[in-house]
Amino acid sequence: xxxxxxxATITVEPLKNLDIEFRGNRTYTKNSSQQLDVxxxxxxxxxxxxxxxxxxxxxxxxxxxxxxxxxxxxxxxxNRAIIAQRLASETGQPISGFGETSQxxxxxxxxxxxxxxxxxxxxxxxxxxxxxxxxxxxxxxxMKMKWFKKHFRSFSISHSYNSLYSITSFSNNLEYNxxxxxxxxxxxxxxxNKTLFTNVxxxxxxxxxxxxxxxMKNSFSFSGRVNKDRGLTLNFNNNTITQMKGMEYxxxxxxxxxxxxxxxxxxxxxxxxxxxxxxRADLSLRDNKTVIxxxxxDNNQVTGGQRLxxxxxxxxxxxxxxxxxxxxxxxxxxKYAISTTFPRQSVSSGLSIRYVLGN
Numbered sequence: 001x002x003x004x005x006x007x008a009t010i011t012v013e014p015l016k017n018l019d020i021e022f023r024g025n026r027t028y029t030k031n032s033s034q035q036l037d038v039x040x041x042x043x044x045x046x047x048x049x050x051x052x053x054x055x056x057x058x059x060x061x062x063x064x065x066x067x068x069x070x071x072x073x074x075x076x077x078x079n080r081a082i083i084a085q086r087l088a089s090e091t092g093q094p095i096s097g098f099g100e101t102s103q104x105x106x107x108x109x110x111x112x113x114x115x116x117x118x119x120x121x122x123x124x125x126x127x128x129x130x131x132x133x134x135x136x137x138x139x140x141x142x143m144k145m146k147w148f149k150k151h152f153r154s155f156s157i158s159h160s161y162n163s164l165y166s167i168t169s170f171s172n173n174l175e176y177n178x179x180x181x182x183x184x185x186x187x188x189x190x191x192x193n194k195t196l197f198t199n200v201x202x203x204x205x206x207x208x209x210x211x212x213x214x215x216m217k218n219s220f221s222f223s224g225r226v227n228k229d230r231g232l233t234l235n236f237n238n239n240t241i242t243q244m245k246g247m248e249y250x251x252x253x254x255x256x257x258x259x260x261x262x263x264x265x266x267x268x269x270x271x272x273x274x275x276x277x278x279x280r281a282d283l284s285l286r287d288n289k290t291v292i293x294x295x296x297x298d299n300n301q302v303t304g305g306q307r308l309x310x311x312x313x314x315x316x317x318x319x320x321x322x323x324x325x326x327x328x329x330x331x332x333x334x335k336y337a338i339s340t341t342f343p344r345q346s347v348s349s350g351l352s353i354r355y356v357l358g359n
Contacts, residue, residue: 002053004028006131017141023162024058024133048174056166058131061204063116065230069243072113073293076241079109079119086120093182093191100296102190103197103236110234110241111165114202126167126195134162153215164203171196202232221254229288239295244305246288254280262317275318282312289337305337322356 006026013019030053037044064072083105088095098105104124112122142148142155176192177183185191206228214222231244257277263270289305310332317325329349336343 002028002030002032008131008133010133015141017144018137018139020135020137022133022135024131026057026129026131028055028127029053049172050174051172053170054166054168055127055170056164057128058133059115059163059165059202060132060134061115061163061202061230062161064114065204065206065228067116069245069291073241076109076113077295079112080105082119083108083112083122083124086124090124091182096189097182097185097191099188099190101188101239103193104191106234106236106239106295107197107200110200110232111202114232126197128165132163134160136160151216153217154213155215156213158208158211158213160205160207162205162207164201166201166203167197167199168201169198197236199236200234204230219256219258221252223250223252225250225252241293241295242290242303243293244288244290246286248284248286250282250284252280252282254278260317273317273319275320277318278314278316280312280314282310284308284310284312286310302337306334307337308332308334324354326352326354328352 004027006024008022008024010022011019012022030051032049032051034045034049035047037047080100084095084098084100084102087093087098087104100106107126108122108124109119111117112119115122136158137160138156138158140154140156142157143152148155173192173194173196175184175186176194178194181194182191206226209226209228211225212223216222225248227246227248227250229244229246231242233242235242255278257279259274260277261272261274263272286308287305290303291300292303293300310330312331313329315327319325327349329347331345331347333345334343
């Protein structure tokens with residue numbers, strides 16, 4: 001068993017009150033197994049070695065983050081001819097052995113199309129060594145300005161980007177001959193690839209794409225956030241690309257009532273309480289869709305997705321330093337992207353009491 005993992009984090013402050021954190025990672029695992037037989041007291045080591053594993057690395061798809069999905073898909077299909085020509089030139093073999101469904105052709109074409117790289121220059125290596133870091137930035141410099149300092153207790157904006165290239169399962173090809181790699185072809189005429197893949201994934205997440213967090217001096221708070229995500233899976237078993245895209249908008253507001261007096265009747269006895277009341281409300285709208293695109297057929301099928309509208313309300317009342325009462329209300333409604341699933345609505349609410357023992 002071989003396991004290799006790299007995690008790296010770098011924090012920089014290029015401007016005062018601007019913090020940027022870069023994060024990169026790479027994980028590679030491989031398990032090798034071989035059956036050794038003893039026949040007539042002789043050890044037989046000629047049995048094949050079977051290898052399988054997983055791989056993931058930080059990546060970057062920023063160049064195509066806001067592209068039209070149809071354009072990227074057509075770019076992928078066109079890239080296959082360029083990759084096949086490059087492989088034929090590098091190996092000196094006929095281009096017919098690098099067909100459009102060859103894993104050696106489809107994988108670099110897929111990476112080039114959805115990362116915005118030139119197909120004539122994109123790396124043909126499957127396992128990349130150096131991770132491309134994502135980032136998270138936070139800026140609080142607005143509070144240095146007089147107008148913001150006068151009206152706000154805090155005012156910040158933040159942004160985050162992460163992307164991942166992963167192979168969920170790979171194995172060595174027992175039909176591949178390292179001594180004569182281009183002597184034979186598979187049933188469709190492609191040269192045998194050294195490594196076999198079930199599928200390859202590209203993931204991208206802006207979480208958030210933009211977030212504004214505000215606290216005013218009058219105890220009012222506001223937050224607004226936009227999230228964006230995208231996932232792509234190249235499936236070699238049925239020659240399809242599964243695409244998932246999502247957008248989410250969240251608006252939150254809150255207010256604190258200080259030293260709010262309330263009267264409650266417990267067991268017929270009137271009790272007066274005094275404490276801070278925090279109320280928060282969040283309204284969110286998320287829209288996501290899953291589409292399966294057949295590579296060699298003109299067939300794009302929506303297989304999942306929904307539009308989800310959610311409203312959440314919380315009220316925390318500090319009865320004492322140790323005792324807090326909370327009321328919550330949560331309502332959501334969803335409309336699905338496929339006609340076979342009915343729209344749904346749900347409502348939940350309740351009251352909880354929390355008592356902290358000790359200091």
